[in-house]
Amino acid sequence: MISLTVNGAKRSVRSSPDTPLLYVLRNELGVMTPKFGCGLAQCGACSVLLGDEEIRACITPIAAVEGKEVTTVDGLPARWARQKKLSAAVAKGKLHPVQEAWIEEQVPQCGICQFGMMIKVTELLEANPKPTDAEIKTALTTSGPSPHLCRCGSYAAILDGAHRAAQLMRGEA
Amino acid sequence: MKILDAMSIHGANLSRRSLLGAGGALVVSLAVAPSLTRAAARAGSVLDATKAASWIEIHDDETILIRTGKCDFGQSSIYTAYRQIVAEELSVPVERITTVVTGDTDTTPDGGGTFGLLRGAQNLRKAAAYTREAVLELAARKYAVPRESLTVKDGVVSGGGHSATYGKLVAGQDLRLTIPVSGELTSFMGLQVTGAPPLKATKDYTVVGQPVKNPSLRPKMSGETVWVGDVKLPGMLHARVVHPATLGSTLVSAGKVDGKLFPTARAVVVGNLVGVVAEGEWEAIQAAQSVAATTKWSEWKGLPGSDKLYDHLREKVNWSELPAAKSQASSGDVTLAPGATAHEASYFFPFMKHAPISPTVSLADVRPDGSVVVHTHTQNPQQLRGSIAMMLGRPAADVVIRTYPGASHFGRSNGGNAGSEDEAVLLSRAVGRPVRLQWMRAEDMQWSTSSSASTSRIRIGLDAKGRIQSYQATHDSPPMQDDRLVGAVLAGLPNIGAPGPGNPNGVQGASMGVVDSWVYDKIANVAEEGRATYQIGQRESPLTLGIRDHSMRTPVQFQQNFPREVAISEAAALAGADPIQFRLDHLKDERFRSVLTRLRDESGWQTRPSPSPAARATGAEVVRGQGVSIMFRDQGYWACAAHIAVTPATGEVRVERVTLVMDLGIVVNPLQLKRQAQAGCLFGVSQALHEELSFDQGAITSSDWYSYPILTMAEMPEIKVVIAARPDVGDYGQGSESANALAAPAIAAAFFDATGKPARRIPLRPEYVKAMLA
Ligand code: FES
Ligand code: FES
Secondary structure, eight states, X not given: OEEXXXXXXXXXXXXXXXXXXXXXXXXXXOOOSSOOSOSSSSSOTTEEEETTEEEETTTOBGGGGTTOEEEOGGGHHHHHHHHTTOOHHHHTTOOXXXXXXXXXXXXXXXXXXXXXXXXXXXXXXXXXXXXXXXXXXXXXXXXXXXXXXXXXXXXXXXXXXXXXXXXXXXXXX | OOEEEEEEETTEEEEEEOOOSSOOEEEEEEOOOGGGHHHHHHHGGGGOTTSSOEEEEEETTSOEEEEESOOOOSSOTTTTHHHHHHHHHHTOOGGGEEEEEESOTTTOSOOOOSOSHHHHHHHHHHHHHHHHHHHHHHXXXXXXXXXXXXXXXXXEEEETTEEEEHHHHHTTOEEEEEEOEEEOTXXXXXXXXXXXXXXXXXXXXXXXXXXOOOTTHHHHHHTOSOOGGGOOOTTOEEEEEEOOSXXXXXXXXXXXXXXXXXXXXXXXXETTEEEEEESSHHHHHHHHHHHHHHOEEOOOOOOOOGGGHHHIIIIISOTTSSOOEEOTTOBSOOOOOTTOEEEEEEEEEOOEEOOOSSOOEEEEEEOTTSOEEEEEOOSOHHHHHHHHXXXXXXXXXXXXXXXXXXXXXXXXXXXXXXXXXXXXXXXXXXXXXXEEEEOOHHHHHHSSOEEOXXXXXXXXXXXXXXXXXXXXXXXXXXXSBOOOOHHHHHHTOOOOOOSSTTOSSGGGSSOOOOOSOOOOTTOOEEEEEEEEOOOTTTTTOTTSOSSOBBOOSSTTHHHHHHHHHHHHHHHHHHHTOOHHHHHHHTOOOHHHHHHHHHXXXXXXXXXXXXXXXXXXXXXXXXXXXXXXXXXXETTEEEEEEEEEEEETTTTEEEEEEEEEEEEOBBOSOHHHHHHHHHHHHHHHHHHHHTOOOOBOSSSBOOOSTTTSOOOOGGGOOEEEEEEOOOGGGOSBOOOSHHHHHHHHHHHHXXXXXXXXXXXXXXXXXXXXXXXHHO
């Protein structure tokens, strides 16, 4: 049994230690927002936060995250509530500002890549509250194991979404 | 249930039944017209008008439900434009349409492929018009006033001193409106609503034109939505397939599963289809890899190789084997006048992939009684249902297709299958359990269909004043619509026919017409011809699997518009004219003229001939250029300008800025249109810079995102989308597709402007660019 924290909850898993985190999350733990895109660390569809850092769940064996903290898009609202010390009543039904910005700016086309995009942008904005266009593009292209790919071509919308999310996280209207 | 009374509404039939219990609704159902013979027989109970397979339901709580056999593929139209179009026709606020039921073959009425979505919306638009007329008729009877005295606004019918909401008018009654339809449910186009109910005048539109947001995004982004890959069926097994070594290899011997290493896994062999199932997904993946390593396939070589594809198409293919097709615009005499100047060149467009971000995944549950439920993400569930039934030799009534959101795949499944469905069905049938089959990245690159390659020969004759005196084009391309189930091919089971002249279904034939609408209406002498061949390798392969082609974003028109527009820009250079002015000089159409003039203003265009005075084909310093392209598609007038930077020494091309101007008449939803156009445009930039399928003599060698690269965010140009709405036109054109086709010819023209060397092929990868500049 390997233990880890997923979206704030301690979980023990039966999967063999070499099983990639992605399949453990989706099949054993029922955490479905990380998507299968390539299984090769080439696209970012499976991105999750390990602590504060974006990693690719598709190539990360579960043994490598033993005892660590994994956050997926499902866990972003609670992460935000914790960071902002929001009371349960205030936090109820609220999404993370990145998710809100993605809806407000109508960012997704099909949306399958956006879970990884939102994870990467959360990583960026937690470290850099007011990024430039270039910093956002760099984060989503060269900062991780591979570029975060969007086949639908929603990059212009993602740029708008990232700036809007930064505003929301800074508490601006 | 007793029918109390019935009335005819513009050819539709409204009946009132005795009500069981509380509530009340007006349910718009299908009329089973006699013309529906084949579909009705195959579709069984789905077409029973008393069942839930209805179009529109008006409820007594003022909510409205609509159903469509189309699915969302990321453009949002069925949740935005469709609701707006129906709300408009009913004259209710768009928020009243609270439910959109989509796709599933047992709960939606019309079938047909998800493409040309606004055309597809005409079914629901008419159904809504029938419904509004029926409600008005109900009100007229209820208040004993003439129908003409009644009007409807914001969901309230009023006149003659009375007023009531839709909900009130249907409350306490069980109303059935039966509307006339024609067509075949499981065909490419599905059913069409017929008849001519009065449509609302477009000048009175208030809902169409609003920037309605996509309501499906909140549940998607919150993680609530169940995507196709998320579906879990009780007792299901995970599956992977092991596909042949080449497109013509047959099975010699299947590898065995090592029971010690993979205790729950087992291999399944059906003809040339090899699959592995296991209780766990990771076990299935590993077991399939070990089976693949020991499976033996026959050798086959029957492809030219992607590096020889152009020569193969130009020199080896017999383009007169199949009948050619002339364009409608062809007229006059294209013989060059003696001494005339002419631009003459060949252009090339490679095979490309739809390349969804998630590979195709589906689940199948073949039950002991032979009935089948397939869970998938498809653009044409009814046609998939028909072809799965055909493969199994069962009536379509035994097959249900359930649909879910998934990765967009841009036309790949508009004829039914996205790739994995039939293999999932065959594996489920073999093991007697529900099966979830996920193709891996390499399978999706190598075993799905590809967008057709194409070559074109174009000759443009100029008169002494530099005006086009003749335009001649021949477009050569393998066909565009291989809708066969690949698993059925491998297993040797009944299937839709391969593209070929004998295929009974026109769209799956082998002809290649001229699809790019002619726009230069001042040119008197035009000869355009399209020629087809069989799919590359199809006749050589023992499996009959060559490079399987399929429509993809702006199909055929992209392949033909690219050479036309690049050639027109080259002809402008030969005439010493500015490329935008040159186009204006050759077209009369007022809407095109205003789109082009607007483009000149909005894009920062420098009016001058190409190449640029600073053009250079050598050196490590960047050179810059501008290029233009235009297209008429789906009642839309489109123009695009690209500004690019080329580094001759490295062959690197950067697209710095793209400006799009579009006149689509009435714009249904400017917010969604802008996002669709931006995204489509970037898809096109990706195609122009990066995309080309690679293959050797036997197999497709593009297998991942490094061997089939697409655009990254850092490469994104600045995009300006200008929506030049023309509500006075009184009709709406289609939104998103043209945006993706326009980028490539504008970028190629900008390359010529920057370097003085023509770019007559895409993608503009460094190795090709260096050859062009040499
Ligand atoms: S699925 Fe993990 S990076 Fe593509
Ligand atoms: S929105 Fe479809 S892949 Fe990004």
